[in-house]
Amino acid sequence: MSNSVFSVISRFVEEYRSSTPNKLKVIDAYLLYILLTGVFQFLYCVLVGTFPFNSFLSGFISCVGSFILAVCLRIQINPQNKRDFLTVSPERAFADFLFAHTVLHLVVVNFVG
Amino acid sequence: MFLVVLCVVFIQCQVNIYSAFYSFIPVSNDTRDLLLATVSEDSTASQIHQSVSALSALGLPLASQEVVSALKALHVLIIILALLTASRLSQQAELGDILEEIEDLAARLDDLGGVYLQFEEGLEATALFVSAAYSLSDHVDMEPPLKEDQVIQLVNSIFSKKSWDSLSEAFSVASAAASLSNNHFHVPVIVSAQGPAAVSHSHPFLRLQVTDVLCQPLSSASVLAESASAVSSKSAVLSQALFTLRDGVFELNFMASQPASGYYQFSVAIAGDSRFVANHVELKVKVSTRVAINNMDLSVVDKDQSIGPKTTRVEYPTKAKASFMADGHQNFAMTFQLVDETTGVELTPHQTFVRLHNQKTGQEVVFVAEPDSKNLYKFELDTAERKTEFDSISGTYALYLMVGDATLENPILWNVADVVLKFLDEEAPGTIQAKTLYVPKPEIPHLFREPEKKPPTAVSNTFTALVLSPFLLLLILWFKLGANISNFTLSPSTILFHIGHAATLGLMYVYWTHLNMFQTLKYLAIIGSLTFLAGNRMLAQKAVKRYTHQ
Numbered sequence: 001m002s003n004s005v006f007s008v009i010s011r012f013v014e015e016y017r018s019s020t021p022n023k024l025k026v027i028d029a030y031l032l033y034i035l036l037t038g039v040f041q042f043l044y045c046v047l048v049g050t051f052p053f054n055s056f057l058s059g060f061i062s063c064v065g066s067f068i069l070a071v072c073l074r075i076q077i078n079p080q081n082k083r084d085f086l087t088v089s090p091e092r093a094f095a096d097f098l099f100a101h102t103v104l105h106l107v108v109v110n111f112v113g
Numbered sequence: 114m115f116l117v118v119l120c121v122v123f124i125q126c127q128v129n130i131y132s133a134f135y136s137f138i139p140v141s142n143d144t145r146d147l148l149l150a151t152v153s154e155d156s157t158a159s160q161i162h163q164s165v166s167a168l169s170a171l172g173l174p175l176a177s178q179e180v181v182s183a184l185k186a187l188h189v190l191i192i193i194l195a196l197l198t199a200s201r202l203s204q205q206a207e208l209g210d211i212l213e214e215i216e217d218l219a220a221r222l223d224d225l226g227g228v229y230l231q232f233e234e235g236l237e238a239t240a241l242f243v244s245a246a247y248s249l250s251d252h253v254d255m256e257p258p259l260k261e262d263q264v265i266q267l268v269n270s271i272f273s274k275k276s277w278d279s280l281s282e283a284f285s286v287a288s289a290a291a292s293l294s295n296n297h298f299h300v301p302v303i304v305s306a307q308g309p310a311a312v313s314h315s316h317p318f319l320r321l322q323v324t325d326v327l328c329q330p331l332s333s334a335s336v337l338a339e340s341a342s343a344v345s346s347k348s349a350v351l352s353q354a355l356f357t358l359r360d361g362v363f364e365l366n367f368m369a370s371q372p373a374s375g376y377y378q379f380s381v382a383i384a385g386d387s388r389f390v391a392n393h394v395e396l397k398v399k400v401s402t403r404v405a406i407n408n409m410d411l412s413v414v415d416k417d418q419s420i421g422p423k424t425t426r427v428e429y430p431t432k433a434k435a436s437f438m439a440d441g442h443q444n445f446a447m448t449f450q451l452v453d454e455t456t457g458v459e460l461t462p463h464q465t466f467v468r469l470h471n472q473k474t475g476q477e478v479v480f481v482a483e484p485d486s487k488n489l490y491k492f493e494l495d496t497a498e499r500k501t502e503f504d505s506i507s508g509t510y511a512l513y514l515m516v517g518d519a520t521l522e523n524p525i526l527w528n529v530a531d532v533v534l535k536f537l538d539e540e541a542p543g544t545i546q547a548k549t550l551y552v553p554k555p556e557i558p559h560l561f562r563e564p565e566k567k568p569p570t571a572v573s574n575t576f577t578a579l580v581l582s583p584f585l586l587l588l589i590l591w592f593k594l595g596a597n598i599s600n601f602t603l604s605p606s607t608i609l610f611h612i613g614h615a616a617t618l619g620l621m622y623v624y625w626t627h628l629n630m631f632q633t634l635k636y637l638a639i640i641g642s643l644t645f646l647a648g649n650r651m652l653a654q655k656a657v658k659r660y661t662h663q
Contacts, residue, residue, distance in 0.1 A: 022595065036586065044579075089656055095648060
């Protein structure tokens with residue numbers, strides 16, 4: 001059983017390494033970074049306490065929001081999905097990404113206190 | 114008054130003539146005030162008309178609502194005057210239409226809370242209406258269409274004031290009073306008790322004055338007490354008892370039916386004339402009595418009941434010769450009975466208090482004596498139980514008995530005996546502080562909200578470093594992936610876009626530290642629009658480059 005899981009994982013990793021374009025890998029690295037940041041914040045809250053709760057929320061929501069926006073960007077940029085996004089060019093996706101981030105950060109900074 | 118009329122007429126004629134020739138007429142302030150003052154409820158209809166026409170022709174402002182109410186008041190008064198005039202005409206004349214006006218006017222009366230009935234024009238109009246209606250009805254010998262409760266309510270409103278604003282108002286009230294006492298159809302009857310409505314053994318007669326509205330005694334009336342029942346027990350004491358007339362006052366010997374002391378509800382009917390209105394009244398009568406104290410026994414009872422009580426009997430109003438001692442082992446007890454002096458019936462008055470007064474310190478403590486099921490009053494004083502009321506101060510206390518009630522003619526304050534109280538532990542202060550209620554109270558200091566406990570700085574710093582560490586990881590990964598900025602074109606829009614983007618991030622930091630949302634939005638609008646334009650340009654160029662490469 002574990003053998004097949006291991007083989008599936010190794011195959012998936014191999015497939016990922018070879019067939020994903022570099023641009024997407026860059027975004028994937030960014031996603032990993034955001035994920036880790038969110039996890040560490042959550043860990044702090046679990047271990048030490050939620051004293052400035054609004055700050056914790058703001059930070060966590062920033063991580064979650066950024067992750068979602070980056071995922072959207074990745075989906076829209078991926079050339080394999082071109083048929084689904086005929087009206088959205090990669091540049092347009094990137095511009096949307098930036099605009100959404102501005103709004104997100106406005107809210108996050110407002111809430112962090 | 115006549116001069117005012119002349120002035121107003123003159124002004125109006127002038128205005129009409131001038132307005133035909135000129136378009137602008139100068140008006141002095143005095144003229145305008147004179148015209149406005151004429152529009153009041155005292156003016157005649159023609160005066161009101163002339164001043165209103167003058168004001169509107171001159172283009173001056175009018176108080177239209179005031180004019181309307183002045184006109185409405187005129188309307189009621191005109192009809193009342195018509196009624197009064199008709200009552201002096203010959204009886205052969207056709208007065209039917211004018212008679213109907215009484216009913217129409219009666220419909221315009223305002224009912225206030227079911228107690229008062231009057232015109233909104235005021236007391237004078239109501240009173241004049243009453244006298245006019247009755248004089249016309251008498252003249253044509255037809256009953257006026259006013260029901261009994263309407264007549265009662267009219268009487269309430271007309272005679273509610275004790276002083277009047279003007280001579281004409283006083284005249285109208287007097288005229289109404291005369292017509293209400295002296296017409297062929299309705300005569301309201303006023304019943305009042307002479308003095309307080311109370312009887313007792315010394316004053317056994319209940320005296321009633323039965324008069325008309327002008328306070329003339331109605332000697333032809335026969336006054337009957339239909340029923341009298343006790344308020345507390347609702348048992349009937351009297352039924353169909355006739356009052357006898359003596360010296361213009363109707364009286365009834367109520368004590369002859371031997372009522373117990375208390376309050377009684379009387380229902381009285383006045384008959385004798387078919388014109389009488391409001392001839393059923395309800396009256397509350399008090400029967401008072403004198404109280405006597407019987408069998409006042411004072412005793413000192415031992416707590417463990419080993420020694421039998423020593424009882425001393427005291428007669429009112431003397432004081433017991435020996436003083437009584439009560440300390441921790443003994444209780445002081447008092448029993449007595451309260452009875453009606455004449456009938457010997459046991460009474461339970463509202464107030465039966467036992468007051469202990471320390472003559473040296475001026476302290477006084479009051480207790481209530483309660484009756485048991487057999488109406489025997491008992492009072493017991495246990496020094497150990499009651500030491501807080503006395504502040505544990507031993508000494509000689511004078512004992513008073515206080516008996517009082519609304520139906521008692523002789524309230525009692527009786528110094529029965531002296532009691533020496535000994536308290537076990539002298540906790541009392543040296544001097545007695547009077548219980549002051551009105552001194553400043555101790556100050557309550559404000560407790561500010563405690564700041565929450567924060568974790569130690571070391572922990573916070575560690576976690577800050579931990580949270581920032583993935584950024585390093587990101588940079589390493591990007592380096593490994595070969596992410597670069599080799600496609601960076603140095604066109605103005607690119608540079609502007611990157612500067613704008615950096616400025617936005619800087620603005621976010623400044624927002625966190627210094628600014629509020631409104632300022633931030635203002636700056637963001639400026640920076641954002643620049644960045645957007647530059648970014649748009651840059652991305653368009655990139656898109657073009659991508660298409661040409663494909």
